[in-house]
């Protein structure tokens with residue numbers, strides 16, 4: 001390595017450390033009991049580079065309500081590390097804490113029940129009953145029942161029996177226990193999984209544990225072709241019968257990749273579990289599911305229903321839907337929100353009426369609510385009126401907080417509207433909100449929101465800063481960030497023509513980060529940053545690696561081209577069928593926009609992106625070869641004709657390249673015409689024009705965009721004499737997010753861009 005390059009690696013990695021160490025708040029809960037102070041518990045995580053995992057800890061605090069109704073958080077002196085813990089879930093009263101430890105190998109899964117002073121109970125659930133509890137944020141669901149005796153949860157079903165052989169290879173009828181010596185296990189049948197990040201994971205199934213009787217059961221009455229997730233207990237009804245509500249995804253006709261794909265059909269189901277008395281322990285109820293009550297589909301009239309949430313009074317079941325994504329075939333689209341009125345007598349029927357609370361917004365008037373785009377719904381999002389939910393949703397390039405009245409459908413934007421910050425809900429304290437707010441140049445800040453009732457008009461919210469040690473940064477980071485500024489640019493569409501929907505002609509946005517320095521005779525080099533998906537968005541929140549890039553002397557142009565989430569359904573649906581042209585032209589328009597405004601120089605532009613962002617990166621260097629001095633592509637889609645045969649989302653290739661999808665065309669081999677079209681829409685068709693030195697960062701275990709896409713393109717560039725560097729992350733999947741890989745990626749990109757820009 002050249003000395004200069006080595007010096008650059010050393011210099012940049014030194015600075016990168018200061019950014020890497022900044023933690024995230026993953027979850028938070030508030031606990032109040034009569035007569036005692038309100039207390040908070042925050043799950044904080046940060047990368048642990050040596051083990052290449054995230055280190056998770058708990059930060060606790062007392063919350064003082066002061067006479068002027070402001071609050072002060074008094075933090076414990078140190079966080080406590082939670083080593084080996086997969087999940088923690090407080091009980092509804094806050095008097096118990098469930099701690100789940102998933103096994104690393106064939107060991108049992110461990111459940112611990114803690115009280116305020118000690119561990120009360122411990123359960124070891126053998127692999128013969130189930131494997132790891134899902135804690136992926138999607139299938140994940142752990143729910144305490146109201147009297148805190150039972151917990152419903154989603155875990156991997158037990159492994160099917162495998163053929164057993166003796167030392168000479170003789171087949172043993174009936175198999176044998178795992179630990180029997182003198183035998184070995186064969187492979188067994190291959191099982192289809194849910195693709196990227198779920199490779200080898202078994203079907204998510206539903207279980208209930210009774211913490212008094214110690215019974216653990218798989219819930220009966222559920223079709224084995226359903227994968228289960230997001231379970232909650234339905235409101236308590238008198239008598240021995242209780243209901244669970246959960247999401248079911250069918251594996252028919254086949255499972256396709258589900259990560260980043262809300263377009264997989266799913267429905268809400270309910271199943272009855274019955275409290276029985278165990279013969280040997282007559283005083284302790286046992287919850288048993290019953291075969292004769294088959295799970296009921298509650299949402300047959302809508303193609304997608306997930307994140308079920310009961311109002312605290314048990315009157316409504318509210319859920320989110322990605323029907324637009326399912327019905328159109330795009331992997332993500334505008335959400336809708338719905339309500340079922342839950343029968344107070346507990347008598348359920350198959351076709352409950354589904355009310356629309358927030359319909360899909362096709363094209364909003366300027367400044368109006370653009371539609372709902374939620375990545376999650378908080379487990380307890382309710383204000384005390386039992387009908388208002390607080391939701392985080394994407395609104396153009398920012399995430400905002402909304403209050404939604406589930407009866408009237410009224411939506412209020414309650415985080416401050418006049419800023420470029422993004423806001424995310426952490427937890428609620430009755431009618432007060434704890435949230436996180438940040439921008440690309442401001443580290444996260446905890447906010448406390450209080451509703452101010454007004455006699456004459458809508459409620460408004462006042463927000464105060466909560467001081468906390470969690471996001472304290474080094475002086476170096478503070479000083480670097482204070483020299484930067486960020487704005488959100490509105491960019492007009494160049495290719496307006498007849499036949500377009502109104503939404504397709506509306507402005508899109510780009511986030512622009514640059515130094516505050518007034519002397520703009522010498523421009524900082526520009527990095528154009530492109531998100532994947534393509535139906536995803538780059539948010540105006542703090543991202544430590546982007547902050548690092550802007551801190552080392554680059555301006556950033558982060559483009560939310562048409563097709564991104566947050567701008568209404570018409571704008572989003574304008575892209576499928578036009579990938580590689582409409583999105584490429586939007587990015588070129590955004591670049592022209594900043595050049596014309598005198599914010600960037602045309603001579604020092606680099607570009608980078610992941611996945612579909614890598615598709616755009618490689619398209620741009622092919623279609624506009626003189627525009628870019630260097631590029632970096634992370635697991636890029638470079639040849640759809642190659643990807644279609646091996647990806648877990650072949651349907652995506654059809655929808656994005658052709659605009660529609662024919663039935664089952666993703667299981668049958670593509671036709672010669674399809675392959676020709678795929679290739680013509682791919683960056684590989686422009687590879688001969690590329691001049692920009694390009695860095696490829698590839699995850700060898702990626703099953704979303706298998707590495708052969710990137711490798712074929714990189715080899716073609718090499719053969720042509722274009723400078724290429726490939727870094728292969730042997731144990732990484734599509735998102736290179738393990739701590740070492742994340743750091744290495746941005747370090748290599750930093751050094752690569754410095755080589756061609758400085």
Ligand SMILES: CC(=O)N[C@@H](C)C(=O)N[C@@H](C)C(=O)O
Nearest residue numbers: 260331532533534610611612
């Ligand atoms: C739906 C999907 O995964 N598309 C990929 C081609 C892609 O772009 N992925 C996104 C989500 C990413 O950022 O990796």
